[in-house]
Amino acid sequence: MWQAVPGLASLRAVHVERDRTTGVFTIESASFPLVAMAQSWLVGRGAAPERFTSLTPIGPADRETRRVETLLRETGPERFTVHDDYTYTTEPYDIWVIATDTRTDDPQLPVRVFHERRQVDDDTYTLREGRFPTVEAARTWTRDPDAPLPQPRTSPSARAAAAARGGTHAAPGTVVGTAPGPLAPRPSTAPATPPPRPARKATP
Structure with a gap:
């Protein structure tokens, strides 16, 4: 849980x-920015997903966080190509990952950003995803x-499912299911130009 290089x-x-x-015995290890990505790597080496436990009091804040974690945990290296990631070691302890989705349901928005933020006051964290047309737009x-x-x-398959239920649109954030597999580890190299930490916006 610590890294000397920012x-x-x-x-x-x-x-x-x-x-x-x-x-x-043999030991293999790899570094990851998000817990779900590390778990995916372990699943690819025989770990049972249902056996994962947490020894930290910090947990997911909501259902959406758990959904995105499940998506990352159950997808393999053939789907997401990670370009950049950055971990802030100061409050609010943001983590973001930029990756291209090679099996996207929307070819015009193939790049995803996964953004985790710690909720310090109640010992939880949120994990969200966004879609972008290019890596530069994500950056x-x-x-x-x-x-x-x-x-x-909304993907065509989601719209079809909504129509079958009698609706016109699928629920926001519908995600197409994927086959399980491990995520490839990121190389342990420092970011070329660490981005400055922006000032947090005041909430009215």
């Missing part, structure tokens, strides 16, 4: 494999992470 991912996933016949958003994240447009 901006680098501060979580470490560790996979230990024991060979009882030879009496030896522009990261200069002001208090700005709203662009939401996904």
Whole structure:
């Protein structure tokens, strides 16, 4: 949970494999910015998702946070190509990840930003996703992470499902299901130009 270089991912996933016949073991590890991404990496190496537990009092704030975490945990490296990530080690402890969705349901918005923010007062955190047309557009958003994240447009399959239920539109934020698999680890290199931490906007 700590990283000496500002901006680098501060979580470490560790996979230990024991060979009882030879009496030896091997260790493999990788760094990730988000817990769900680290869990996905472990799932790809045989971990059972339902066995994950948390020893920290900090938990997800709402259903949307759990939904996005499930999406990240159950998708593999063939879907998301991570371009950038940044972890702030000062309040409000923001984390953002920019990735291209190779199986997007909206080709005009193939890039996603996953944004986690700690709710210090009640020991929770929120995780949200937004859709962008390009990586550069996503990077522009990261200069002001208090700005709203662009939401996904309704996919044709979601519209068809809504029509079958008698509605005209699917619920906002509908996500197409994906096959489970691990996310590829990010290389442990410092960001070339760490972005400045913007001042938080006052809430009227």
